[in-house]
Structure formats: structure tokens, C-alpha cells
Amino acid sequence: AGDLAGLDEEGVKAFLTVAVDEVFQTKVEELEKKALADGRPPMSLARSANYITLVSMDNAWSDHLQNMENLKEAVLLRKYQNLNPVDEYKNEAFNLFQGLQDKMRFNSIFSLWQSFVAAPSNVPQN
Structure with missing residues (x-):
């Protein structure tokens, strides 16, 4: 939350976009690894x-x-x-x-x- 204090609206959007994208990419990688481990196709x-x-x-x-x-x-x-x-x-x-x-x-x-x-x-x- 401290990272957002000095940002304008566009800065907040950019910050949140990067943060959400990182979480999403991490989850996608995790789920793909699990799918491969379970024998599901790539x-x-x-x-x-x-x-x-x-x-x-x-x-x-x-x-x-x-x-x-x-x-x-x-x-x-x-x-x-x-x-x-x-x-x-x-x-x-x-x-x-x-x-x-x-x-x-x-x-x-x-x-x-x-x-x-x-x-x-x-x-x-x-």
C-alpha cells in the first residue's frame, strides 16, 4: 500500500497491472506443471x-x-x-x-x- 501512496491514477493502474500479471503468470506456471504431473496434455x-x-x-x-x-x-x-x-x-x-x-x-x-x-x-x- 505504501508503494501506491505517491502515484496518480495512471501510475496505480500500471502498478496493479504488473502485480496482477505477475500473480497470474505464477499461477499459470504452477497449474501447467501440475497438469503435466497429472498426465494432462500441454x-x-x-x-x-x-x-x-x-x-x-x-x-x-x-x-x-x-x-x-x-x-x-x-x-x-x-x-x-x-x-x-x-x-x-x-x-x-x-x-x-x-x-x-x-x-x-x-x-x-x-x-x-x-x-x-x-x-x-x-x-x-x-
């Missing part, structure tokens, strides 16, 4: 990460499609407020898409973190 961790990311993106995309349907209905009501529905749809859809991208990033990183980094490494196997 790169099984990368395949698992790809799967987790794909599932996170798919879930976010499904939610986004539902949000777009809801937006379509909501925008039609705005014509009664003398607003241009096409312009309203464009603006709101753009905001929803930015939210989709943020949600995909967050969910993927959170799921990977939960699966690989936060997972206890000394859990006995049955």
Missing part, C-alpha cells in the same frame, strides 16, 4: 481459458440481444415525446454495445481469475 490450461472466455462472451451476447429487443420497444414509445426514434435507437444501441464490450471483458477476466488464480492449489484430488 496447453490444457490455454484450452480451458479459451472455453471460459467463449462461454462468458456467449452469455454476454445473449443478454445483449435481449437488451436490444427491449430497446426497440422502448424507443418506439419515445416518438410520443417528439424524439426521433432512429436517432434515439442509434445512440442507445451504441451505449449498449459499449456496455457489452465492458461486460465481456469483465466477465471473462473474473471467470478466469476465479478458475485459475483464486482456485486453491492444494485441494486434495479424490
